[in-house]
Amino acid sequence: MTADRSGVGTVHLVGSGPGDPELLTLKARRLIDSADVVMHDALPGPEIIATIPEEAAEDVGKRANGERTPQSEIDDRIVAHAEAGREVVRLKGGDPTVFGRAGAELSTCIAAKIPVEVVPGVTSAIAGPALAGIPVTHRDHASSVTVVTGHEAPDADAPPIDWEALAQSGGTIVVLMGVGSLDEYTAALADGGLDPSTPVALIERASWPDQRAVTGTLETIVGVRDREGVEPPAVTVIGDVVEAIES
Numbered sequence: 001m002t003a004d005r006s007g008v009g010t011v012h013l014v015g016s017g018p019g020d021p022e023l024l025t026l027k028a029r030r031l032i033d034s035a036d037v038v039m040h041d042a043l044p045g046p047e048i049i050a051t052i053p054e055e056a057a058e059d060v061g062k063r064a065n066g067e068r069t070p071q072s073e074i075d076d077r078i079v080a081h082a083e084a085g086r087e088v089v090r091l092k093g094g095d096p097t098v099f100g101r102a103g104a105e106l107s108t109c110i111a112a113k114i115p116v117e118v119v120p121g122v123t124s125a126i127a128g129p130a131l132a133g134i135p136v137t138h139r140d141h142a143s144s145v146t147v148v149t150g151h152e153a154p155d156a157d158a159p160p161i162d163w164e165a166l167a168q169s170g171g172t173i174v175v176l177m178g179v180g181s182l183d184e185y186t187a188a189l190a191d192g193g194l195d196p197s198t199p200v201a202l203i204e205r206a207s208w209p210d211q212r213a214v215t216g217t218l219e220t221i222v223g224v225r226d227r228e229g230v231e232p233p234a235v236t237v238i239g240d241v242v243e244a245i246e247s
């Protein structure tokens with residue numbers, strides 16, 4: 001993406017897909033196998049992480065104290081590796097540009113004049129529902145799908161999510177990072193006029209060996225989450241598509 005500088009490694013922002021190693025792209029597989037360093041967190045899932053060559057793997061997820069590694073530190077490490085001439089894979093769950101901070105890391109590399117490329121991946125926003133038998137669009141049920149975060153960063157500049165407009169959209173709503181905040185946005189959607197009987201599904205660890213899906217309605221799903229002990233990572237799907245396919 002930027003001009004090549006001799007002696008500087010290239011940074012590849014690579015999507016891992018939702019977790020099944022067979023859902024990696026061929027390009028992701030090749031880059032993981034040949035990179036000098038593969039910087040990852042836990043989101044690609046245990047099966048894919050187990051395939052990263054041991055000498056290349058660098059975990060930049062949670063630190064020993066349980067807190068997330070700050071983005072600024074990850075950015076610094078990416079730049080340091082590339083400037084030392086290493087080929088860097090920054091491996092991200094799903095697709096790197098969907099709530100994956102690819103924007104920040106792209107800007108960092110471009111500012112540091114480091115060659116960088118994006119390698120798209122299969123996003124959990126679409127694959128998660130699909131793997132649970134839910135098509136995010138359907139001729140008879142939904143002509144649009146909106147992907148939103150359930151965890152709006154308080155320090156971010158993006159405009160806030162308009163839940164009332166989403167409630168009126170008539171399309172499918174997919175929420176990522178939305179297990180803890182389920183109470184708040186289901187209430188906001190109901191306040192915005194979405195029918196309380198609208199079906200809702202939570203797909204936990206999509207494509208991991210222990211994938212699980214639970215369903216309820218806008219009114220009942222919080223109770224379902226609590227009873228079943230649903231934990232991140234999970235995708236929330238809201239809309240008639242949840243019931244489109246008879247199981």
Ligand code: SAH
Nearest residue numbers: 094095098123124176177205206233234235
């Ligand atoms: N870039 C990722 C999303 C990163 S945000 C993508 O395109 O999929 C992290 C959120 O993604 C999680 O909180 C969860 O909502 C969702 N997620 C990622 N992988 C998942 C999986 N295998 N199963 C369920 N949800 C997943």
